[in-house]
Amino acid sequence: MANLLCEQHPDLAGQPVRLLAHGWDNVMARVGDDLLARLPRREASAQLVVAEQVWLPVLAPHLPLPVPVPIRTGAPSSTYPFPWSLTPYFPGVPAVSDTGKDADVAHAAVAGALGRFLGALHQPAPPNAPRNTFRGVPLADREHVDSRNASAVARVEDVTHLLEALEAGRSARRWAGPPAWLHGDLHPANLLVHDGRVRAVIDFGDITSGDPATDLAVVWMLLPSHVRERFWSAYASTATHVDGELVLRARAWAAAFALIFLAHSADNRQMAAIGRTTSQALRDDG
Helix, strand or coil: CHHHHHHHCHHHCCCCEEEEEECCCEEEEEECCCEEEEEECCHHHHHHHHHHHHHHHHHHHHCCCCCCCCCEEECCCCCCCCCEEEEECCCCEECCCCCCCCHHHHHHHHHHHHHHHHHHHCCECCCCCCCCCCCCCCHHHHHHHHHHHHHHHCCCCCCHHHHHHHHHHHHCCCCCCCCEEECCCCCHHHEEEECCEEEEECCCCCCEEECCHHHHCHHHHHCCHHHHHHHHHHHHCCCCCCCHHHHHHHHHHHHHHHHHHHHHCCCCHHHHHHHHHHHHHHHHHC
């Protein structure tokens, strides 16, 4: 990282660099006090960084919460082979279900802020917006993926309630509106909270367009049942369309994500925990 800064942003060469995390797609390092470097780990991940560089400056002015709009970009070089970004560093910790002694107040605040944010984000996307063959698509189009994940998880625990949620979502009416902007990978680890409030929504590498139900799966990943109505009210205040069919599809997407996290997070305790929380929320909600 120090060599990259010397090479492409020499005015930052003297800033301290601290490794923060190794994600599935990127390495994150804090640069000085105010910047975060996002460096792809492989070529496929590099396209995710480019998507953020192209689209977050377009979306950010219309969103009610901060997002990591790249402040500076880096080009592939002999030092490092992929494009990379410097974004604002946002203080906070990943959102979790338990927000401490004032949990009820915090959950209500998070529900309202998240609902308004997603309602503002889920607006019609332009024809050249990114598309993803696994996110934002009709649930029937990814049935083979969900079935494979379910088979893997079923070896160690009951997945009946998840399969039922998926089937209900596939049977629901498909999204008939124009493709909407989607975060594409919205789970609690991509929401930063501080003092019981959402401070930023991060990691838009999977930004795409399609059925907003994909993002709405976060309701079952994060929010206790008693504040979900607050979320839906806030979402409806800015979203273009909300009905029972959307909720059924969102529950199905929550089941799909639960299966993904449970099947593929043996080396990531945080994501495995989100998978278990989501699965239990759907079981209780059934």
